[in-house]
Amino acid sequence: MRWDRFFEDLEDQLDSEWEAERAALDSEAERLRVARLSLFERLSALSGSTEADVLVDIRGGASATGRPVAAGPDWVALDDGTSRGVLVVPFAAVIALGASHADVLRSARGGAPGRIRERMTLGFILRDLARRRVPVTLLTTDGREYSGTVDRAASDHLDLALHDRGTPRRADLVAGHRLVPFTAVAGVRLEAPVAL
Template sequence: MRWDGLFDDLEAQWAELDRRALQTEAAELTRGEWSRLGLADRLRGGIGRTMRLHLIWGEHRDVRLESVGEGWIGGVVEAGGGLLVPLASLMAVEGDLGSAAEAPDRPSARVPFAAALRRLARARAAVRLTSPSGAAVAEGTVDRVGADHLDVARHPRDEARRRSAVRGRLTVPFSALGLVADAGGV
C-alpha cells in the first residue's frame, strides 16, 4: 500500500532529523568540554607520545612527553637526555593532542616548576640552561632552588660537581629560563 510507504518514508525522515540533532548536540557538548581544557590538560593526554615542541626562539625539539606539571612539561629526547620546558617557552606543539586529561584534584598531582628543579638538585644532574631567547645561560649542577630562582654551580659538563671543578656560581630567576636540559644528552 502507498500508506505504508508514506509512513516508512516519514519515519526515515524523522530518524534522520533525530540523528542530525543528536550529532549537533554531541558536537556542541564536545566544543563545550574542549573550551574548559587548558594546554596542560591536552599535553597530559599526550603523555608517552612523541611531540615536536616549537620553541619561542625558533628552535624545535622532538620529545617523548613524560610529565606535565604546573606551568611546565618534561620529556626525553631521542638521544636519551631529559628536559624541562616552561609552557611559556612553547610557540606550538606538533603531535597527537586529540585526547586530554585534567589534573587530578590531589595537590601532589600539581607539581610546580620549582619542585621539578629540586629533584634535579637532589640528583646532582648536570644541566644546561637556555634563556627564552635561545641563548645559553649556564652549564653546571643545580645547587639550590628557591621560590622563583635557582643557583647553579658552573662546571664543565664532562666533570663531576666537585669543589675543584666549580668555576663559579650563578643565580638565575625562573623567568630567565626557556629550557632546562640534561647537559650530557641534549
C-alpha cells in the same frame, strides 16, 4: 493505503529530526570538552608512547624533537635521543609544538594525568633537582647555555652554581653563580638519569 504512506513519511521525518538534534548535541558536547582541554592533558596523552615524536619550537630560536616522557602542569620532558639526558621545557618557553596528524588527534582525546602529576610544577621539579644535586645545562630564552647544579629553586627563580659539564658540584670547581628567573628558562637538560 495512502494514510499508511503518510504516517511512514511522518515517522521518517521525525527520525531525521531526532538524528540531526542528537548530532548537534554531540558536536556541542565535543566542542565543550575540547574547550576545557589543557596542553598538559594533551601532552600527558602522548607521554610514555614509544611512537610519538614531538617537535618543540622554543623561545630564542632553538627547537628539540623527542618523545614526551612526562608532563606537568607547566612543563614537558622530552627524550630527544641524545646521550646527554632528558630535556625539560617549560610551557612558557614553548612557541609551538609539532606532531603527526595521528598524534594530534590522539592528544585531543586527552589523558588522565593523575592528581600528583598535576601538582608537579617546574618549581617542584627544580627543587627536586637541587635536592638530588643533579648536574644540568640550563638553556635561556635568549639562547645562552649555563652548565652547573641548581643550588636552590625559589618561587619564581633558581640559583645555579656554574661548573664544567661532567664535573661534580664542589666548591673548588664552581666558577660562579647565576640567579635565573623561571621566565628566562627555555629548557633544563638533565645530565644524569632522573625519574620524573
